[in-house]
Amino acid sequence: MQEKLLEIRDISKYYPGVTALKGVSFDIRRGSVHCIVGENGAGKSTLIKILTGAERRSEGTIRFNGREFNPHGTRDAMRSGMSVLFQELNVVNQLTVQDNLSLGKEKRKLGFFKRDPELIGNIYEVLRSLDPSISLTQMVEDLSVAQKQVIEIAKAIASDSNVIIMDEPTAAISDEEVNRLFQIIRKLKTRDVTVVYISHRLSEIFEIGDYVTVLRDGRMIDTKAIADFAGYCKDDAPSASSSMDAACDELIRMMLGKVVAERYIPSDVDRGAKVLELRSVSNGKLKDVSFALYKGEILGFYGLVGSGKTEIAKAIYGIDGREGEVLVGGKLAAIANPADAIGEGIAMVPEERRSEGLFTNLTIRENIPMMNLRTISKNGVFSRKRERLLARRYIEKVRIVARDEDQRVSELSGGNQQKVVLSKCLNAESDIILMDEPTRGIDVGAKEEIHNLIRELAKNGKSVIVFTSELPEVLNLCDRIILLYDGKIMRTLENGRNIDHGSVMRVVTGAGV
Amino acid sequence: MHTEAGVVREAKTHKVNAQILILVGVLLVIMITSTILKPRFLSYTNFMNVLTQISMIVLVGSAGTLLMVSGNFDLSVGMVLSLTGVMHAFMSKNGVPTNASIVLAVLIGATFGLMNGLMVVKLKIPSVIASLGSMYIARGFAFIVAWVDGGANVVTGLPLNFEFFGRAMVGGAVPLYILIFIAIILVCYFVFSQTNLSKCAFAIGSNRRAAVLSGIRVEKTIVMLYLFVGSLAGLAGVAVASRVGSGAPNVGTGFEFDVIVAMVLGGTSIYGGEASFLGMIVGALIVGFVGNMLNLQDVQFFYQIVVKGLILIAAVLFTRKIQERLLGR
Numbered sequence: 095m096q097e098k099l100l101e102i103r104d105i106s107k108y109y110p111g112v113t114a115l116k117g118v119s120f121d122i123r124r125g126s127v128h129c130i131v132g133e134n135g136a137g138k139s140t141l142i143k144i145l146t147g148a149e150r151r152s153e154g155t156i157r158f159n160g161r162e163f164n165p166h167g168t169r170d171a172m173r174s175g176m177s178v179l180f181q182e183l184n185v186v187n188q189l190t191v192q193d194n195l196s197l198g199k200e201k202r203k204l205g206f207f208k209r210d211p212e213l214i215g216n217i218y219e220v221l222r223s224l225d226p227s228i229s230l231t232q233m234v235e236d237l238s239v240a241q242k243q244v245i246e247i248a249k250a251i252a253s254d255s256n257v258i259i260m261d262e263p264t265a266a267i268s269d270e271e272v273n274r275l276f277q278i279i280r281k282l283k284t285r286d287v288t289v290v291y292i293s294h295r296l297s298e299i300f301e302i303g304d305y306v307t308v309l310r311d312g313r314m315i316d317t318k319a320i321a322d323f324a325g326y327c328k329d330d331a332p333s334a335s336s337s338m339d340a341a342c343d344e345l346i347r348m349m350l351g352k353v354v355a356e357r358y359i360p361s362d363v364d365r366g367a368k369v370l371e372l373r374s375v376s377n378g379k380l381k382d383v384s385f386a387l388y389k390g391e392i393l394g395f396y397g398l399v400g401s402g403k404t405e406i407a408k409a410i411y412g413i414d415g416r417e418g419e420v421l422v423g424g425k426l427a428a429i430a431n432p433a434d435a436i437g438e439g440i441a442m443v444p445e446e447r448r449s450e451g452l453f454t455n456l457t458i459r460e461n462i463p464m465m466n467l468r469t470i471s472k473n474g475v476f477s478r479k480r481e482r483l484l485a486r487r488y489i490e491k492v493r494i495v496a497r498d499e500d501q502r503v504s505e506l507s508g509g510n511q512q513k514v515v516l517s518k519c520l521n522a523e524s525d526i527i528l529m530d531e532p533t534r535g536i537d538v539g540a541k542e543e544i545h546n547l548i549r550e551l552a553k554n555g556k557s558v559i560v561f562t563s564e565l566p567e568v569l570n571l572c573d574r575i576i577l578l579y580d581g582k583i584m585r586t587l588e589n590g591r592n593i594d595h596g597s598v599m600r601v602v603t604g605a606g607v
Numbered sequence: 608m609h610t611e612a613g614v615v616r617e618a619k620t621h622k623v624n625a626q627i628l629i630l631v632g633v634l635l636v637i638m639i640t641s642t643i644l645k646p647r648f649l650s651y652t653n654f655m656n657v658l659t660q661i662s663m664i665v666l667v668g669s670a671g672t673l674l675m676v677s678g679n680f681d682l683s684v685g686m687v688l689s690l691t692g693v694m695h696a697f698m699s700k701n702g703v704p705t706n707a708s709i710v711l712a713v714l715i716g717a718t719f720g721l722m723n724g725l726m727v728v729k730l731k732i733p734s735v736i737a738s739l740g741s742m743y744i745a746r747g748f749a750f751i752v753a754w755v756d757g758g759a760n761v762v763t764g765l766p767l768n769f770e771f772f773g774r775a776m777v778g779g780a781v782p783l784y785i786l787i788f789i790a791i792i793l794v795c796y797f798v799f800s801q802t803n804l805s806k807c808a809f810a811i812g813s814n815r816r817a818a819v820l821s822g823i824r825v826e827k828t829i830v831m832l833y834l835f836v837g838s839l840a841g842l843a844g845v846a847v848a849s850r851v852g853s854g855a856p857n858v859g860t861g862f863e864f865d866v867i868v869a870m871v872l873g874g875t876s877i878y879g880g881e882a883s884f885l886g887m888i889v890g891a892l893i894v895g896f897v898g899n900m901l902n903l904q905d906v907q908f909f910y911q912i913v914v915k916g917l918i919l920i921a922a923v924l925f926t927r928k929i930q931e932r933l934l935g936r
Contacts, residue, residue, distance in 0.1 A: 411820075432819060432822045433822040433824055435822070442820065444820050449816060451820070453809070453813035453818075455813050456810075456813050456880070463806075464810055464817075464821045467806060467807075471802075476806065
């Protein structure tokens, strides 16, 4: 067994009125990939913040390399060899790869910055060994998210980091890139670098992890070697036909304290009522997109990053320009901006919840009515009481976990933030709801809740379009599935029959039909 | 104390409450110091003098707070105030009935507001630059009009009723225009705390993209807010001219900063999305009384400007420090 690199003992963290972590203890071994899983709000983020010095712990001790570890801020933690790969990457898009690598590594001489040739040479070498396809003179904005991650990893290794914490590194990258990242993680292990890996995708944990620590409600439930699980967990597989594997069940049960087995339930679709129709819609990213949406239907768009999913949502919602016709309820609709779209009875849950969906420094109460202020006002004058009641109703209905309706949205966990976005959208009282990646970065439990909510919407006669890059999501949820590749509709599938995953993957990767 | 009760639940109200409380403390210290240094501070005449200045700041700040909440600035209010005052004097002098002239002057202010708003939303000019441009334009026009009139200020030949608006007293003690201002400020407070216009302003300032995607008419809202601010700056200009009995192109110099400082002291974020109306009022009182204290001490005007700057920076730093301590972070 490898030696202990990090010994975490009885860590607790109290915020005013909230216990984020309570008595968490476990060890992380040198050169291992140690996964941390848990629902949103289980305490993962808080734990990372404590490890990286962004927050002080309230109680407990951490030993790092055998020494007491009390970082004063993130820079201090980094100097001790603890690096983080955040979801929001710390690269400068307007600089070249080379300039990015040397950023912050300059030596200061007579008040001028001077490059440290040795250190920079070292970083280049690391980068080449990790991913030879990245050229030093490329602009960073031309790189993919995964390649940007590689740059950050290279910087971390070159500055002698022993530990790299990866927070949801695969949330925004394609399957192919995930594989490349995993190769890199394996290379890191051979360099004796320890990786702390946080992800909602359980299959990844079984693929790359050595150990897994499960957190629930701020407590450590268990820390286990992956090898000790009976079997294997694959969450990108199947829907109705096959059930999930024993290992997966076990892990989910540890996370949630219950088992989730989701499967496709056909909606009651009224094929006689076309609520929305696109006819030959094209723009820079879309090519001749035509389809119809029926009353009570959940329609899914599936494709890889860049296939045009988001672009279809944006074209319907009036964010991007387009040619071609959009018909709402059989009538030609002139939608030039989101306000027009809402006027036509179309609401959207945007892809990026923080930058597009939420007013993070406002409270839950203030966020929820924003798409439809008429629900709390009369003649432009709103009622605080109605606003409060409305918020309470949604908190209960959508099961938002919060102190109360006056809590700021920025203080909520990702899943609960997403539920606020959903509430805001539901309150628009639209008949057509577009949902762009409605469950991205959200744990299994909250995901199922959101899926059930979508099913309920369809049951009540609303029509929903889900745009997603997760195959299980379309397979579990949608009545029809439209496959996209390069801005074109490649194929439309009826769900509920046997769908061959291999052929779906071939279609969406453009490898033929 | 009140802070204890304020620890309650909502971090935001808590923060704003604490800040206002601190500001009231600072205000009391200033007032007590002034009284000790110069007992004349407490006289009716002195108070009326300060309140005049403060009422202008609060009036324009009443609309300005919502504009700043939306993440936009109006640097032109000082010079619009000068211009409308000069225009009011000029028009009254040249045969326009005083009442009509008041209305026209306010409309001039509104026009500048509209112009600022359209530059920001249609031409996509950053609000600081757009309003800085109109500040110069207003200032230039104010001087031109005074020059056409034949002097530095428009003073002579004004009709008898020109000063009525600024000097009429109600009950022998309270100026009429201050009562009118208070009424307007109350309306503004209602708009700030109870209307969808305010909700939209907060939404835009908090996250403009999310506001657009939520179907909020962002451009319309911003133009309306600028219009609102410009009109009130126009009204303030009329009041100043009428009270002083002349239209002076220099009278509004630095006024825009007094308004901004009052808002910032009061807890309105310059990045938008956060504001306190009551804080703005207390902030205006501080701005006014600091100036008055220095005046009474016969500090030379140029030094006053320096000291005012220093005190205001210190006040902002001080409130932030205390706030951090109160909130434990």
